[in-house]
Amino acid sequence: MTSPTVDTQQQVDQFRAQFSRVRDELGRMIVGQGEIIESTLVAFFAAGHVLLEGVPGLGKTMLVRTLADAVNLKFSRVQFTPDLMPSDIIGTNIINEDEHGKKSFQFQPGPVFANILLADEINRATPKTQSALLEAMQEKHVTVAGTTHRVEEPFMVLATQNPLEMEGTYPLPEAQLDRFLFKLKVTYPTADDLHTILDRTTQTGSPQINKVIGGDEVRAMRATVRDVPMTREVQAHAIGLVLGTHPENAEASPLARRFVRYGASPRGVQALILAAKIYALVDGRYHVSRADINRAALPALRHRLILNFEGEAEGMTSEAVLEEILKVL
Amino acid sequence: MSHLATSVPRRLDTVTAERVIRSRLRQLWRRRLVAGFIDRFCLALLLAATALLLVGIYRFLRSEEPFDAAAAWNLLEFALAGTVIATVGSLPFLDDVTRWIDRRAGTHDRFHTALDFAEREGRTPLEELTLAECLQYVERFPVARWTPIRLLPPTLLTVPVPLVALGMLAWHASLGIGQPPRDPALQAAVARQAEALQKVAARLKQEEKKSPSPDLSKLAEAMKRSAERLKESQRESDEQKTKTALGEMSSLEAMLNAMKQAAKEGKVSPGELAALAAALAADPQGKDAADALKAGQLEQAGDRLAKLAEQMQKQGGGEQALQQLAQSMQEQAAKLSDQERNEVARQMQQAAQGAQSGQQGLSQQALQRLAELLRKAGRNGAKQAKAGGAGGQPLTERQLQDLLNALENMKEGMRPGNDSEADGPGGQPQSLASVEAFTKSRGDGSQADGKPTGMPGGEHDQGTNEHLFADKPSDLTEGGRAKRLEGVLGSGATLQELVGAASGPARASRQYRDLYEAIAPAEQNSVEQENIPLGSRHLVKRYFENIRPQN
Structure with missing residues (x-):
């Protein structure tokens, strides 16, 4: 029988402490949005990517930048525009001439070669450019002219997008959406939060972000x-939740049967479990409970449910479907 | 319930860990069982109390005693039994208890996880940490708080029920409706009926002394007992009283009818025997049976007839012999007068009909039935000889009908609106008048042969009159031989014509009175012969009385 070692206990304690420090540090810069901050960190420590959705000006970019500052990792930002090309993201081979006049192709890495990549307003670029991130997000490497270049770990894409109803936006392809661990919806701050924002941003002096952890600590966590x-x-509970989104499944909820065209993929269960594990640790436990799974359900699955025409016409949302499944389970 | 584990929880070996978690779960299981039982019992009690109250109010509104202690006790027993069954039927396993408490108390699946990990071998360090933390939690878990053993608050609603019950009982008693008012007319009618029965029984007893008869003695005893029961029923409710009275009348009626049926079946006229003997004598094989009949050895004749029927069935050419015998029987039966016709004549005709229609089985049955009738008549004759020797004499159909009439008159006296039984001749009640007729018929042998009694209610006795239509000689008989009716089908007004017209928009082509008179004999016949429940027979009669034409 293996006994619980002090090392393991220390590891766990360290995880909680570091998670707490990063969260506090982000909280010094970002006012309110506690749930968004925690969920972003959960996705970060679960080695996943996050899609932040919200109207401009809600602090999405600020959140990502602050995270990069707090964790002492390499950060890069790409502003997605309709004329952005894939090579603008992943890099390209350029002709380089040495001192002897010999010319050769040299790979010029794009902004994807960073630990934290901010893909700002990702849905303003064309699907072709959006898809340039696919390989990097899943395989953690990019291929240019037949050569594969590995991106540095830890690697995380934090994408922001405006609501799809806005003009000049291209919806993300389903394959791309599935690669995000979480989709978080950023909402407007409350009146109190706005007071605090104004106090911090319209007076002299602004909070300085300290780098509280480095890459090694992130990898250990x-x-x-x-x-x-x-x-x-508990694992069966997570599986049941995902199967409940499949309209062809016998145990699917009535709403899923009626309004869902495609349910969540296996990546959805993986996301649920990983996120639930972090929620459990942060909550002071060493094991995952159903409540942790349920807590992760909305951010982990809402972007993986593709509604059918009737669902869209009726104004149904994937959140409503998921909430119904959670009630039944 | 969240708490950070800031120190390393204590380590537990597998056996200890399992013991700790299982012991806690068993405690939960017991408490849940008890709590579940109490919850269900509270619910059952509430339902029972509601039912009791509703029934009580309903009975109170009907001026009946609202509560019945036995019924309330039964209801309580049902509630308890139902609760025990429901509780035993939903006994949970330990796994179910872990799921239940994890969901109910928001334990973050610590009970389930502890049970799962405690059973695991080769746990990882984090699993050890998890198990230790979960066990710590489980040990501190406030079991009593999450499985409280208490009465459900709605159970308090059952408390007013006994109070309401007592209040309603008191109110009911004060209103004096515990003893519903008795109908004096009904009481008087029942008393009259009891008295009449007693008198009839006394008269029958006297008659029995004069000429002893086992039937008479039996009847007198039965009537005496019925009279006593009727007197006892005066203490009961009106409804119960009416039931008892009708029940007693019906049982007497049934007894008389059974006697009448037995008398009817055992009756064989000499003419019938002669006709049967003549028919059998026409067949060489039936000569033995004919001889026995002529010698008055009825039982022996019956045996020989049965044997003859069997022989005809077995031997070749039996069908032809049977047809000849049947033909002969038909001829002889046709010669019989109405008075002579009884069951034997009917069976003879049936045998003939069977043979003519090619239904040999029917004829065989009729022959066997004839044989049985002869044996029975022989046995009855022997009994009568014995009884006559001992001073006993069985009652005839006619006499039994007189007694039935007496009973019928008594029942009529019980009808609502009949304050007293209609007077018969001499101012005495009709029931006693019918008994008088009975005693006369016993005293005077000629009455027993079917002279009209002249008593009301005695005119619908079947075939007892010398002539079916009063004193006028019947057109259907002529010197004891059947007369064929002459007529043309459809030449006169028919019942069918009337019924057809009544269903359409046209006016009836016959007067209602004509129709009534046409169906009245059939009605009387039906009431006597159809299998109508004895207690309801007077209702059918009353219906026909009600539809009798007024003018």
Whole structure:
């Protein structure tokens, strides 16, 4: 029988402490949006990518930039525009001439070669450019002219997008959407939050962000997350939740049967479990519970449900479908 | 319930860990069982109380006693039994208890996880940490708080029920409706009926002394007992009283009818025997049976007839012999007068009909039935001889009909609106008048042969009159031989014509009175012969009385 070692206990304690420090640091810059901050960090330590959706001016970009500052990692930002080309993101081969006059192609890395990539207003670029991120997000490498270039770990894409109803936007392809661990909806700040924002931004002096953890700590924390145990029954609960979104499944909810065209993919269950593990650790536990799974359900699955025509026409949302499934489970 | 584990929880070996979690779960299981039982019982009690109250109010509104202690006790027993069954039927397993408490108390699946990990071998360090933390939580878990053993608040609603019950009982008693008012007319009618029965029984007893008869003695005893029961029923409710009175009358009526049926079946006229003997004598094989008949050895004749029927069935050419015998029987039966016709004549004709229509089985049955009738008549004759020797004499159909009439008159006296039984001749009640007729018929042998009694209610006795239509000689008989009716189908007004017209928009072509008179004999016949429940027979009669033409 393996006994619980002090090392493991320390690892877990360290995880909680570091998570807490980063969250506090982000909270010093970002006013309100506690749930968004925590969810972003959960996705970050689960080695996932985040899609932040909200109207301009809600602090999405600020959140990402602050995260990059707080974790002492390489950060780059790409402003997506309709004329942005894939090579603008992943890089390209350029002709380089040495001192002897010999010319050769040299790979010029794009902004994707960073630890944290901010893909700002990702839905303003064409689908072709959006898809340039696919390989990097999943495989953690890019291929240019037949040569594969690995991106540095930890790697995370934080994309922001405006609501799809706005003009000049291109909806993200389903394959691209599926690669985001979480989709978070940024809402307007409350009156109190606005007071605090004004106090911080319209007076002299602004908070300085300290780098509280580095890349090594992030990698160690990511490893700790994977060790969090869970029972088979809790795992079955997560699976049931995902299967409930499949309209062809016998156990699908009535809303899913009626309004969903495609349910969540296996990546959805993976996202649920990983996020739930971090929620459990942050909550002071060593094991995953159903409540953790349920808490992760909306951010992890809402972008993986593709509604059918009737669902869209009726104004149905994937959140409503998921909430119904959660009620039944 | 969230708490950060800031120190390393204590380590537990697998056995200890399992013991700790299972012991806690068993505690939860027991408390849940008890709490579940109490919850269900509270619910059952509430339902029972509601039902009791509703029934009580309903009975109170009907001026009946609102509550019945036995019924309330039964209801309580049902509630308890239902609760026990429901509780036993939903006994949970330990796994179910873990799921239930995890969901109910928001434990973040610590019970389930502890049970799962405690059973695991080779746990990882994080699993050890998890198990230790979960067990710590489970040990501190306030079991009593989450499985409280208490009565459900709605159970308090059952408290007013006994109070309301007592109040309603008191009110009911004060209104004096515990003893519903008795109908004096009904009481008087029942008393009259009891008295009449007693008198009839006494008269029958006297008659029995004069000429002893086992039937008479039996009847007198039965009537005496019925009279006593009727007197006892005076203490009961009106409804119960009416039931008892009708029940007693019906059982007497049934007894008389059974006697009458037995008398009818055992009756064989000499003419019938002669006709049967003549028919059998026409067949060489039936000569033995004919001889026995002529010698008055009825039982022996019956045996021989049965044997003859069997022989005809078995031997070749039996069908032809049977047809000849049947033909002969038909001829002889046709010669019989109405008075002579009884069951034997009917069976003879049936045998003939069977043979003519090619239904040999029917004829065989009729022959067997004839044989049985002869044996029975022989046995009855022997019994009568014995009884005559001992001073006993069975009652005839006629006499039994007189007694039935007496009973019918008594029942009529019980009808609502009949303050007293209609007077018969001499101012005495009709029931006693019918008994008088009975005693006369016993005293005077000629009455027993079917002379009109002249008593009301005695005119619908079947075939007891010398002539069916009063004193006028019947057109259907002529010197004891059947007369064929002459007529043309459809030449006169018919019942069918009337019924057809009545269903359409046209006016009836016959007067209602004509129709009534046409169906009245059939009605009387039906009421006597159809299988109508004895207690309801007077209702059918009353219906026909009600539809009788007024003018």
